[in-house]
Amino acid sequence: MSAATMIMRTLIPAAVGAIALLQPAWAEPAAEVRVTYSNGQFQPGVVSAPVDKPVVIHVRNLDAKALEFESTSLRVEKVVAAQSEVIVNVRALKPGRYEFYDDFNDKARGALVVE
Amino acid sequence: MLATLIIVFREVFEAGLIIGIVLAVTGSVPHRNSWIGGGVLTGIMAACVVAAFAGALSRLFEGMGQELFNAAILAIAVIMLTWHNVWMASHGRALAGELRAAGKAVADGNKSLLALAVVVGVAVLREGSEVALFLYGVLASDGGGSAVSLALGGLAGLVLGAGVCLLTYSGLMRIPPKALFATTTVLITLLAAGMATQAIAFLERANWLISLDRVAWDSGWLLSDRSIAGRTLHTLIGYTDQPTQMQLLVYVTVLLGTFLLMRLTASHPTGHGGPAVPTRAI
Numbered sequence: 001m002s003a004a005t006m007i008m009r010t011l012i013p014a015a016v017g018a019i020a021l022l023q024p025a026w027a028e029p030a031a032e033v034r035v036t037y038s039n040g041q042f043q044p045g046v047v048s049a050p051v052d053k054p055v056v057i058h059v060r061n062l063d064a065k066a067l068e069f070e071s072t073s074l075r076v077e078k079v080v081a082a083q084s085e086v087i088v089n090v091r092a093l094k095p096g097r098y099e100f101y102d103d104f105n106d107k108a109r110g111a112l113v114v115e
Numbered sequence: 116m117l118a119t120l121i122i123v124f125r126e127v128f129e130a131g132l133i134i135g136i137v138l139a140v141t142g143s144v145p146h147r148n149s150w151i152g153g154g155v156l157t158g159i160m161a162a163c164v165v166a167a168f169a170g171a172l173s174r175l176f177e178g179m180g181q182e183l184f185n186a187a188i189l190a191i192a193v194i195m196l197t198w199h200n201v202w203m204a205s206h207g208r209a210l211a212g213e214l215r216a217a218g219k220a221v222a223d224g225n226k227s228l229l230a231l232a233v234v235v236g237v238a239v240l241r242e243g244s245e246v247a248l249f250l251y252g253v254l255a256s257d258g259g260g261s262a263v264s265l266a267l268g269g270l271a272g273l274v275l276g277a278g279v280c281l282l283t284y285s286g287l288m289r290i291p292p293k294a295l296f297a298t299t300t301v302l303i304t305l306l307a308a309g310m311a312t313q314a315i316a317f318l319e320r321a322n323w324l325i326s327l328d329r330v331a332w333d334s335g336w337l338l339s340d341r342s343i344a345g346r347t348l349h350t351l352i353g354y355t356d357q358p359t360q361m362q363l364l365v366y367v368t369v370l371l372g373t374f375l376l377m378r379l380t381a382s383h384p385t386g387h388g389g390p391a392v393p394t395r396a397i
Contacts, residue, residue, distance in 0.1 A: 063252075064252070064255045065251070065252025065253065065255055066169065066248040066249065066251070066252045067252075068245065068249075072339075072341055075316075075320075075357060076320070078181060078182075078320075079169055079173075079181065079244075079245060079248060080173070081169040081170035081173065081248065082170075082252060082255065083170075084169075084170040084173060084174075086173045086178060086181070087177075087178035087179070088320075089179075089320055089321070089322050091328070103122075104122060104249045104252065106118075
């Protein structure tokens with residue numbers, strides 16, 4: 001058995017072990033925000049969330065095409081299949097306006113206002 | 116059409132870079148084209164499957180299925196890249212020498228090609244599933260009326276992506292053969308470290324990893340990871356303008372780990388029972 005094979009045999013269990021150690025972490029209660037997407041637009045266009053609290057954004061896509069919910073400032077990028085809903089986790093935020101958009105359709109824009 | 120082109124190109128760009136590097140790494144290894152081609156094809160098919168079940172995938176793990184799936188396939192790619200580097204450190208010189216024709220070396224070479232084919236497949240799968248979802252969505256909503264412009268835009272985007280792949284490959288092939296091995300080793304190591312930090316980012320988004328999740332710095336003012344240069348560096352070395360502490364830790368760990376593993380394996384003769392292969396520490 002070559003040294004590389006030996007190392008491979010240690011690497012894989014180590015990686016599997018590391019993944020097994022991860023547990024879904026239940027952090028402090030999050031603020032919930034809902035956004036719906038239909039006819040190529042986010043509804044409502046502006047949503048708000050409290051300061052310094054994790055935010056869970058529910059994005060519901062009512063259209064027949066997929067969208068990619070994306071935001072540079074929120075560090076978020078997630079595909080939402082046609083007629084489905086996804087959950088997007090966001091860390092606790094400082095006050096401000098955080099823009100989001102559909103990466104597949106640059107006309108669809110919205111913002112999360114944290115205050 | 117232009118919008119389609121831009122979106123398709125942006126998605127295939129990363130895969131193009133990675134395939135270009137893998138082509139340069141495998142250089143003159145026999146049968147490499149069929150392995151890499153197989154990786155691309157498998158990746159495309161898997162991308163279509165993932166796109167078809169995107170909704171179901173999202174609902175897994177309490178809505179975090181997409182994130183965990185991405186983290187898992189990135190982790191596989193990191194293991195494959197690291198294994199390739201370590202394997203090259205212990206066998207590379209043998210392969211380059213007289214042993215190339217020997218059956219054992221070829222069989223081992225195929226193992227390494229398989230690892231790289233997996234990496235290519237993963238790159239195509241990640242980018243391809245988004246392209247498939249996007250194109251399908253446009254078709255579904257426009258009732259096929261824009262099929263021609265869609266096909267043209269998609270095709271042009273693909274051709275540009277192939278161009279990126281070709282440029283990467285020919286650029287790397289300009290490096291003198293003696294320096295190419297060292298260069299590609301460094302490139303593959305950085306690629307692996309970068310993918311590991313992307314996997315961490317997905318685990319953080321899924322809330323599966325919350326320790327050390329503070330952003331270490333924000334270099335967005337200097338180089339945004341949305342710009343073309345930022346995206347290129349994001350793929351090549353894992354650049355992100357707001358890395359978390361955990362991402363930095365994992366990045367350094369992968370770099371050091373690869374370096375140590377390569378040193379360890381390179382300094383021992385390989386136990387094949389074949390002719391002794393002269394090896395030396397890096």
